[in-house]
Amino acid sequence: MDYSDVQPEARILIIDDSSTSIRLVSHFVRDMGTVHFATSGEMGLKMALDLQPDLILLDMEMPGMDGLDTCRRLKKQRVLENVPVIFITAHSGVDYEVAGFAAGAVDFIGKPLTEMIVRARVRTHLTLKRQGDLLREQAMRDGLTGIHNRRAFDERFLLECRRHRRNPESLGLALIDIDNFKAYNDLYGHQAGDACLREVAQVIDANVRRPGEFAARYGGEEFAVILPHCAGDEVQRFGAFLVSQIRVLALPHEASAAGVVTISVGVIAGKPVAEDAEQQFLSSADAALYRAKAAGRNCVRLAGRE
Numbered sequence: 001m002d003y004s005d006v007q008p009e010a011r012i013l014i015i016d017d018s019s020t021s022i023r024l025v026s027h028f029v030r031d032m033g034t035v036h037f038a039t040s041g042e043m044g045l046k047m048a049l050d051l052q053p054d055l056i057l058l059d060m061e062m063p064g065m066d067g068l069d070t071c072r073r074l075k076k077q078r079v080l081e082n083v084p085v086i087f088i089t090a091h092s093g094v095d096y097e098v099a100g101f102a103a104g105a106v107d108f109i110g111k112p113l114t115e116m117i118v119r120a121r122v123r124t125h126l127t128l129k130r131q132g133d134l135l136r137e138q139a140m141r142d143g144l145t146g147i148h149n150r151r152a153f154d155e156r157f158l159l160e161c162r163r164h165r166r167n168p169e170s171l172g173l174a175l176i177d178i179d180n181f182k183a184y185n186d187l188y189g190h191q192a193g194d195a196c197l198r199e200v201a202q203v204i205d206a207n208v209r210r211p212g213e214f215a216a217r218y219g220g221e222e223f224a225v226i227l228p229h230c231a232g233d234e235v236q237r238f239g240a241f242l243v244s245q246i247r248v249l250a251l252p253h254e255a256s257a258a259g260v261v262t263i264s265v266g267v268i269a270g271k272p273v274a275e276d277a278e279q280q281f282l283s284s285a286d287a288a289l290y291r292a293k294a295a296g297r298n299c300v301r302l303a304g305r306e
């Protein structure tokens, strides 16, 4: 695997109240990524949230919000919890190191700064960060189809429900199931079944292109798509389009009435205002999917509309 494609350029954030120090450290790491800097803890925290850096070099001694406090606040942000923080400090001693690690730092660099040491520490932690990012990304992917897995879906769906609850807007959800898939496996074998899953996943993924839209393999032969800011009509159109896209794939399926692989889709849209909206959405979409199956498969049904 070519790792450079995954994270072409590391983002390094230096937080230090001394411009001399910033200049020196920037110079040391100049070719290891794009270097950004902030001259106070408050500014650093704000920049880190915008920038999502791969590494933070943090001065321990700053007026106002000091390094320890800044580090604690950085680590409280969920989106920054995996970002390594290295303290730069003129202090030495066990107490400082203990406090630093307790605040969430991964390493220390003592002053006076030496180019070789700064570069070695930065390289190590950038490498670890990149490897961690890859593992986290892989843990969210379905091994067979390459699209997001159930775990990634659960996380994202919870997030979108919360987001749509805060500023009440209609959220769309589609549950997709391959018709007569057991018969397909029985007739053509499991390898062909796997290939079929991959093809269907690809078509679904290719049609999920607008910002925030999210496709996942939900279970065996079931897929789910999250459609932010979508009303019922749009979600139904999306489902109908997918149904037609899979039909024109024309994957032979002798044990199916249509003679080709088809899907059934259950969709729902609405404002997820209830506390248990996630569960309500899923069970409503599932009920709609059941109605699509009962109506002869190869079609879409919208929840709440008989």
Ligand SMILES: [Mg+2]
Residues within 6 Å of the ligand: 016, 017, 018, 059, 060, 061, 062
């Ligand atoms: Mg300082």
